Amino acid sequence: MSHLALGGGQPAKSKPFPLWPQYDELERQALLDVLESRDWWRTEGDKTGQFERAFAAFHAAKYGLAVTNGTHAIEITIAALDIGWGDEVIVPDFTFIATASAILSTGALPVLVDIDPETYCIDPDAVEAAITPRTKAIIVVHMGGHPCDMDRLTEIAGRHGAALVEDSAHAHASEWRGRKVGTFGVAGTFSFQASKTMTAGEGGIILSNDEAFDRTARSVHDCGRMPGRHFYEHFIYGSNYRLSEWQGAVLGAQLTRLDAQTALRDRNARLLNDRLSAIEGITPQRLDERCTRNGHYLYLFHYDCAAFRGASTARFIDALNAEGIPTQATYPPLHALEFFQSGAYRKRLAPNAGETDALRHQPFPISQRALDEVVCLPQPVLLGDEDDVREIAQAVEKVQRFASELI
Ligand SMILES: Cc1ncc(COP(=O)(O)O)c(C=O)c1O
Secondary structure, three states, X not given: OOOOHHHOOOOOOOOOOOOOOOOXXXXXXXXXXXXXXXXXXXXXXXXXXXHHHHHHHHOOOOEEEEEOOHHHHHHHHHHHOOOOOOXXXXXXXXXXXXXXHHHHOOOOEEEEEOEOOOOOOEOHHHHHHHOOOOEEEEEEEOHHHOOOOHHHHHHHHHHHOOEEEEEOOOOOOOEEOOEEOOOOOOEEEEEOOOOOOOOOOOOEEEEEOOHHHHHHHHHHOEOOOOOOOOOOOOOOOOOEOOOOHHHHHHHHHHHHHHHHHHHHHHHHHHHHHHHHHOOOOXXXXXXXXXXXXXXXXXXXXXXXXXXXXXXXXXXXXXXXXXXXXXXXXXXXXXXXXHHHHOOHHHHHOOOOOOOOOHHHHOOOHHHHHHHHHEEEXXXXXXXOXXXXXXXXXXXXXXXXXXXXXXX
């Protein structure tokens, strides 16, 4: 008889995790208000405007620009920084494709670099080594919600005159030394896609403290218009990246829960760190002591199959899912994606881009290892109570005890 749920045994998880997304009367009323106001377009309404000001204030940023999604937030940022053909932007190899594809939207070249083996965030030494005279910006990704080393990255970007952009799609309300991420560089971009820690199904925002940048980004997102000028005057290249009032209204309601939900996820993740660290072969993502709060879009940990009788990471993930713990593999490293390996990305570059093909042949051992050996739990599992945390750890222990059933 099988003990593991994968083979027909009783699942370890006894009660369901909290559902996601969460909503209540606040969202219901906000949506009704938009409906009845007949202002469904941000150009006429103010729900989206109110939300972007509130989100910026929460992060102690001067400006917030709500946009259609987190990918577009990066694309607008790159366009507003006037980065294009012949320019290079450094990004981590270990991230969602949007971080790099957004750079290609203006014809600039994403330069991939490896990550830190313990935090899975961009490696500042690798960033420094990748800088060339063509480097115009560095985009860092706060992986899973854990801030990158902002001390070193702000210093490196400043010394080389490169714009620092924080892709904070995973890191709403995360803090580095008590300061919210998304506010360290010229711009911080966020996503409100369905699985994120605040959502309207889709959506994004760009935070900034730079008035000139915000003005240009606002124009890029609204067809190249300028505030105060005639509606049919267009001054720079832009497109329609405007967020609707429906989404602005829902996000305003979601924001009221962000602080408490972040505190809960941060607390539960620390409890889970203690429990999982005690299990041979499991090493949680390292929590840098300068990370004063981790928003935890994902909970990541390293899995050593040797402590599980050699069961593959894929088998381990299947086994934990069957036990009732939602578990997934991480991002494939960008350099290994067909889009890059086939050379298709080159169609976006200028004929004289001077690209050396390094992207396809360079080794990225740490991000490759992350794909093979790092496992993620999605954020809603951290919104439960201490029993949920205990049951996650017990499920991992159970899979280890009966790992022979996985072989
Ligand atoms: C690191 C990262 N950057 C950017 C994005 C893009 O956000 P969106 O899906 O809202 O376009 C995501 C989305 O999942 C992401 O994980």
